Amino acid sequence: MDKEKQFKEYDKTYNKYVYSKINKNKKVLDLGCNTGLLGEALKKNKNCIVYGADYSKEAIILAKKRLDYSVVCNLEKEVPFESEKFDVIVLADILEHLKDPENLLNKIKNLLKKEGVIISCIPNVANINIRFQLLFGKWDYKKSGILDKTHLRFFTKKTMKLLFENKGYKIIKIDSTPGFEFFCLYHFKILKRIKENLCNIYPSLFANQFIILSKKNQ
Template identity: 35%
Template sequence: MIKYLPESPKTIIDIGCGNGAFAVVLQEQTGAEVWGIEYMDKEAMVAKEKLHKVFSGRCEDYIDDLPDGYFDVIYFNDVLEHLVDPYEVLKKIQSKLSKNGRIISSIPNVRYHNTFMRLLVNKDWKYEDFGVMDRTHLRFFTKKSILRMYLDLGYSVITHEGINRSKSIKPYLYNIPLLFSQLDIRYPQYATVAQFDKK
């Protein structure tokens, strides 16, 4: 997800920062001021030792406390699918972006071939301990619905692409009768870079 960083960001917040490991890499590579929000208190305590500022708890509880027009980059790495209302969070956080600031997110793709074929062929919707069907996911997205979410909220989408492509041949085999029109099933996640143009 680091490759989606814009040039020379001065302020970054990593929402769902965990123990701060990813945010520290951002800090080292950019020299930026890096903040974090982490739901798990134990992880947040570790992150506080590494980052400029860290909030412990639900991100929804802290958005209003963040300075307006401050962040050049706001990361949501595998976070939005865990929220009760990710649409409202993305809407509220618009005011926290600096001019030309960007949201960078990774979101699981429920049409990933392992999940999709299990539902289609086995008629099974089975939760797991991790991955696309993580039992803690409250929302489920596809390539198309992620894009629509951002556009409906007034964002301009700069990049929207599949990541961590499957090395399995299965997605290609499944696509033969469909003339290779369903290649989104190769990707377990989609990375999106979006900008909100302030009036």
Template identity: 35%
Template sequence: MEQTPIHEIHNPDLLRFIPVESKKLIEIGCSSGALAREFKKISPGAHYVGVEIDADYALLAQRYCDKTTVLDIEEAGEDFWQSMSDRDCWIFGDTLEHLKNPWKTLKKIHENLPDNGSIVACIPNAQHWSLQVRLNIGDFRYEAEGLLDKTHLRWFTRQTIIELFDEAGFSIQDGCPRILNEPERDKYLPIIGEMAKLTGVDPQLAISDALPMQYVVRGIKK
């Protein structure tokens, strides 16, 4: 399947949650290498590995990564995991949702991550108000990119992101919602609140969870 279109824009919120003291980083789904480019400005001495499933993307990422590997992380053998067992920061920028089994991948990272290591991820929010509206009218159609990216295989909300990390042995230490300026949402949010009230859920919490387009989280071993 054709991959999500490549671009040269980095995610500033994801960058902000990468520990600046990280010395050996690995980014799964490094795309053009834009995030590596920006982190290298902060910590030029860090060693940054980029992993890409698309060979053309990996070639571009070589401009900024110290090393690039063309690989499907879910097909990685023990030699890969052993060679990356010194990585003190694993990065997933809108990548976990593309995996068949992100639970298994995170558990494998947990097994190989140094005790002082961390994992940083940006994950789309399946509870976003626009998806709730589209589901309500049956308009659930895959697109080239965005929340309904045709290469997405898994869907997460704030609650299930916490569960995903917890089940893999990680504790989420920090994070933030990525909320865009979407004035058109205002006419739908009260309805989302009413639905939550009917199910016995705090309507304000349901509205709050419908706002983020994505969540950025940083986890460490429990």
């Protein structure tokens, strides 16, 4: 099986939380676009113009078929489309994979329109599952999730806010997605609302991921 077919089988969905935050008729830059599924949905359903960039050449082969413009790019070294201005820049599950996310946040400021926004998704390392594991001296990397073995940086809600504020961004809103297998709530649909309410009340403890909406300080 070639790599393009592997991506087709693996990448069958996109981040619905990010999708819901983007309005119609926007010019969007998706950094870490993977195979372009998010952008494809934005183009089809919200009439957006979508640019994408990803480190993977194989992913971009598919993204080129879905997005208006897409390039292979190492975000540790450069940012693409420097002559363009965007309404929305998406950083979905990207910053934690970089050695120097601060540098990227500095560079992409110039790509935002005056009222442009950044939508970021960052895992919550202070999630109750991780805290519970640490009580027993465990810090086991996994293939995915908060302790994904490819993560280079880890953030709590507090340090995540500082990351943006120290680089000249104003945080407009922070949403959170629930996730805590410790309580086994995933197995009981009747308890889904309890899980969501706990996440809303104590996001620093019960959130699996934060979705951050930010813009440049004027």
